[in-house]
Amino acid sequence: MAHNQELLAETNVIKFKDQDFNSLRDRCLSRGWLFEDETFPAMASSIGQKLLREKFFSNIEWKRPQDLSNGSPHFILEGVSRFDIQQGKAGDCWFLAALGSLTQNPRYLQKILMVQSFSHQYAGIFRFRFWQCGQWVEVVIDDRLPVVGKEYLFVHPRNDNQEFWPCLLEKAYAKLLGSYSHLHKGYLPDALVDLTGGVVNTIHLSSSPSHLLTVVKTAAMEGSLMTCATPNRDTGSAVMANGLVSGHAYTVTRAEQIQYRKGQEEIICLWNPWGKTEWKGRWSDGSREWQETSDPRKSQLYENKEDGEFWMSCQDFQKNFSHLSICTQTPITLDYGNTLRERWSLKVFMNQVVLRNTPGGLQSKAHYLFYVQEQTEGTNVVVSFTVTGMPPSMEAEKEQFPLNFQVFQVTPRYGSQSPSLGFPGLCCCPLLQCYTCSNALGLHVISSPDRVQGAGKGRRAGEQFHPTFRSPVQSINYQHSKRNFTASFHLNPGTYAVVPKKQRYETGFLLRIFLKMPDSDRYRTSGILNESPSETGSQQSIFYRYAQQGQEIDATQLQSLLNQELLTGPPGDTFSLDQCRSILALMDLQVNGRLNQEEFTRLWKRLVTCQCVFQNIQKSPGVLLSSDLGSAIANADFLAGISISDELLGLMTLRYSDPAHRVSFPSLVCFLMRLEAMAKTFRNLSKDGKGLYLTETEWMNLVMYN
Secondary structure (H helix, E strand, C coil): CCCCHHHHHHCCCEEHHHCCHHHHHHHHHHHCCCCCCCCCCCCHHHHCHHHHHHHCCCCCEEECHHHHCCCCCECCCCCCCHHHCCCCCCCCHHHHHHHHHHCCCHHHHHHHECCCCCCCCCCCEEEEEEEECCEEEEEEEECCEEEECCEECCCCCCCCCCECHHHHHHHHHHHHHCCHHHHCCCCHHHHHHHHHCCEEEEEEHHHCCCCHHHHHHHHHHHCCEEEEECCCCCCCCCECCCCCECCCEEEEEEEEEEEECCEEEEEEEEECCCCCCCCCCCCCCCCHHHHHCCCCCHHHHCCCCCCCEEEEEHHHHHHHCCEEEEEECCCCCCCCCCCCCCCEEEEEEEEEEECECECCECCCCEEEEEEECCCCCCCCEEEEEEEECCCHHHHCCCCCCCCEEEEEEEEEEEECCCCCCCECCEEECHHHHHHCCCCCCEEEECCCCCCCCCCCCCCCCCCEEEEEECCCCEEEECCCCCCEEEEEECCCCEEEEEEEEECCCCEEEEEEEEEECCCHHHHCCCCCCCCCCCCHHHHHHHHHHHCECCCEECHHHHHHHHHHHCCCCCHHHCCCHHHHHHHHHHHCCCCCCCECHHHHHHHHHHHHHHHHHHHHHCCECCECEHHHHHHHHHHCHHHCCCCCCHHHHHHHHHHHCCCCCECCHHHHHHHHHHHHHHHHHHHHHCCCCCCCCCCHHHHHHHHHHC
């Protein structure tokens, strides 16, 4: 059984409507059929009544690409580009603008697009993946597209190519949401999150920072997805006199400072999913500004083409657009310009439910605890909700976000008669009924500078946690969206609780709490990483210093690398050769006893997470207690959705802690990485989720190497 558990973990996705792509394709190939998807049929129901009413479609036919193209169709031809996308008659610019930005980030894009073809093993079936509430979901579709005559109803290939990946991806997203009608008039944050699983920071341009150029360039350097939108204006026509479209979404591609006359001007580049309609003002295609500039980069920046992409000044951008949305895998705060060195820890609460309110008070008393341990500058906490299971009325375009929530500062108390916390971060407390807030929908944040001393520390055996909540005094307005809401703010050191509330319907949600980590230079003590291992350039240079002939690293070289580059402290807190062999085996996709650069990159990302987890929950610098292993599991983002029993957790404290019940950083790394591999291996090998069958050889290969 020559495979690695990390490889299995990467393929752990949910099959939408229980459709397995490989088995469906193989069945069609064996019988000489072209796939027809009964779960999303070639019928009016898949388009949806809202579009059928508004657009007055008639005589709709469903045809495959080979019946529509002048030549041989292609899935992808000469790479993926935003210029491959041409919006159709659905108002899904919010999705296409996000998709256009996604094409600039291959790392994100490869999670969405599978390698597919109209020639090799073609059976009329395609698949795509989208992020849904903490998990990737694979959606299978057939390639029948709705047309009227020779006109595509929705996204269509450009006139000069026959690339069908945008049309098919749009269809897969429509199937995921229920119909093409559900793509009609949506929200940018929802599309950005569904395509990346990231977190969205929305900047309102009416009060945007003066350093907007730095914001965009910083986000672009990070590989962020950036979109923006114009406000709805009653002009009698969708296209305004200045060339912009009212109530429309655009992709932001880059920003530059360019020489103009005797000074400098800040300009920003945008792309319109319509494909041709462009800005007509200053710095537009063919404008006087481009003719007058003497900037040596002019030939690199400017191209006068009707492709939907154009430049405009940052000043005009702020005047004509309402907001800028920036989506990243982890937050980047833009308070002080370039902040790419920031490190964040993450707490994830999946499959949560808040019940509806009753006249007698709040039914759901759940609250979610987090700890701000050290003072940091600027934004240091980001709270992100993703809602599931919305009721039908949420399809109404003007319906507000279905949850509101508050953030309270908490004063911990302990007592043997208190309700049990059960697990760090979630408990039920009747005191919440005393603090139900009648303020408008929004996020309420404590502004008290008081620091809670000893929160979670020094608890005697048998005592249980019972928090006292202080009233919230500061509000942050919510961002209008159907399914996603993110709020960023600054909190002083202390213990806090996020308290969700729902007025009418029971609501399921995913909650993510991002906490900024302090500067790692303050933690150069035993067992702690010396520096943030998140910079790609530094990571690559370290790899090449230790790799065999610049290609691969074995366990001995990995031990030297980890101990010399990352750790300081006594020998007991360093990585042993046996630990490095274990770590290498978990990352060894090729099963050759060595790590190549790609495998090392995967390991490095987990080291970053483990570092954040260790520093976030340590009781003092360099000291992590075995009793905190449960918290470590909850804080590790690559363990999202994985939990273990109290009995197994007890065994793990014996396995990974020393006689003083302390867990070193190397031990924590080994524990968290092995837990991920073993949990996801079971899920991938089990057919029913309850058990699995292995031959003796498979079992021995699995447990003896990995």
